[in-house]
Amino acid sequence: MTVAIVKYxxxxxxxxxxxLKRLGIDPLITADKEILQKADKVIFPGQGxxxxxxxxxxxxxxxxxxVGCKQPVLGICIGMQLLCRFSExxxxxxxxxxxxxxxxxxxxxxxxxxxxxxxxxxxxxxxDLYKGIPDGTFTYFVHSYYVPVNEHTIAETDYIxxxxxxxxKDNFYATQFHPEKSGSAGELILxxxxxx
Amino acid sequence: MLxxxxxxxxxxxxxxxxxxxxxxxxxxxxxxxELGRQYSEQGADELVYLDITASHEGRKTFLDLVRxxxxxxxxxxxxxxxxxxxKDVDALLNAGADKVSVNSAAIRKPELIDEIAKNxxxxxxxxxxxxxxxxxxxxxxxxxxxxGGRISTGKNLFDWAKEAENRGAGxxxxxxxxxxxxxxxxxxxxxxxxxxxxxIPIIASGxxxxxxxxxxxxxxxxxxxxxxxxxxxxxxxxxxxxxxYLTAEGVVVRKTKM
Numbered sequence: 137m138t139v140a141i142v143k144y145x146x147x148x149x150x151x152x153x154x155x156l157k158r159l160g161i162d163p164l165i166t167a168d169k170e171i172l173q174k175a176d177k178v179i180f181p182g183q184g185x186x187x188x189x190x191x192x193x194x195x196x197x198x199x200x201x202x203v204g205c206k207q208p209v210l211g212i213c214i215g216m217q218l219l220c221r222f223s224e225x226x227x228x229x230x231x232x233x234x235x236x237x238x239x240x241x242x243x244x245x246x247x248x249x250x251x252x253x254x255x256x257x258x259x260x261x262x263x264d265l266y267k268g269i270p271d272g273t274f275t276y277f278v279h280s281y282y283v284p285v286n287e288h289t290i291a292e293t294d295y296i297x298x299x300x301x302x303x304x305k306d307n308f309y310a311t312q313f314h315p316e317k318s319g320s321a322g323e324l325i326l327x328x329x330x331x332x
Numbered sequence: 333m334l335x336x337x338x339x340x341x342x343x344x345x346x347x348x349x350x351x352x353x354x355x356x357x358x359x360x361x362x363x364x365x366e367l368g369r370q371y372s373e374q375g376a377d378e379l380v381y382l383d384i385t386a387s388h389e390g391r392k393t394f395l396d397l398v399r400x401x402x403x404x405x406x407x408x409x410x411x412x413x414x415x416x417x418x419k420d421v422d423a424l425l426n427a428g429a430d431k432v433s434v435n436s437a438a439i440r441k442p443e444l445i446d447e448i449a450k451n452x453x454x455x456x457x458x459x460x461x462x463x464x465x466x467x468x469x470x471x472x473x474x475x476x477x478x479x480g481g482r483i484s485t486g487k488n489l490f491d492w493a494k495e496a497e498n499r500g501a502g503x504x505x506x507x508x509x510x511x512x513x514x515x516x517x518x519x520x521x522x523x524x525x526x527x528x529x530x531x532i533p534i535i536a537s538g539x540x541x542x543x544x545x546x547x548x549x550x551x552x553x554x555x556x557x558x559x560x561x562x563x564x565x566x567x568x569x570x571x572x573x574x575x576x577y578l579t580a581e582g583v584v585v586r587k588t589k590m
Contacts, residue, residue, distance in 0.1 A: 147425055150428050151402060154428060157403070158403075158404075183453055246528060249530075250532070253503065253533050254334050255334070255586040256333065272587075274586040276407070278430075280455070294333060317408045319372065319406050319407055319588065322406065323406060
């Protein structure tokens, strides 16, 4: 199986590479159109800022390429947010696979620290991506913007409000949390994605 | 619900883990990668690797170790020590670190925080602060120190932490120098003031000696995470037992068994 990781101007791409290697997969980190199109699985990971990453994707024509993927695609963190319609982070139009906005967290109480950093539970799990993952499992989050719960939501997390921890539509999957940093639970989620 | 985090800190010198008692007299506590992997298996939520001699001797950080940690460990980790400019941060993040911790360099050149946040995001920028109370005109004031506690800066802890937040810090890692290594509990009063005055997470450091100290810093100190070193390195507290204790005490921590 070939797994391609989209190479672009976001951080933390290499931690996905390391995580897949621990699962015995040697992924290709690439922005090459042909390799990405031919891969069995595509991972669109990263940490970063929406405006700058969107601009990079457009300049390098990766935007059309990602949206046109037919194989299973997994967007992680900023990857998930970029797959949405629009982000309040810089008020930028994104890829539009998931017809939902990305909104900024607004603290309601003093203890609502932003960014949302750390381990939080997944609830309302709904997809094969979460096969073998019990409701309430903790995964690792780092973000200041969130996707509201919507028709594509397949896992929810509560921080300030209930938001989309994960989404699925057609061949596109996405997680707000970092499976590559979420211990053995994260490894199982990555394995489930590879087995789709 | 967001869990309170337990973070073992591995101070590294010449490729080996060490822990200072009040910043001097190091004792050896093992291989950093192996130790980190064991902590991760026991239920540690994050790891911190500090190149402790770096800022003092001007040494560059330990990229090879960072690569090995990233390859072997499946939880987030922060690296610090010897970060002076943006290219140090870039190299560490490229080697696989999730976050960087800046201390002396940020005090000397506060714009470094803005630069890290702007280029890599606030979430990677942990600002570490070492402080202790100084008697100034009859009252105690928390003052920040540089280079592992050797040089006083005259900066007030709470003012500097607020400035760091405003410049784009994602978290504050506060070490009370007087509590560090003494194992009598964290500086919860100062931590509480920090936590209530800032909108970013606070990591407590310095003073862990018993399980109750972790509960106290989460409950009384309002800390978001607690860092400790020697109690873990020398097996005085086992992380899974600590988490079972905290759960029983009503503190939300991550359960690692699925």
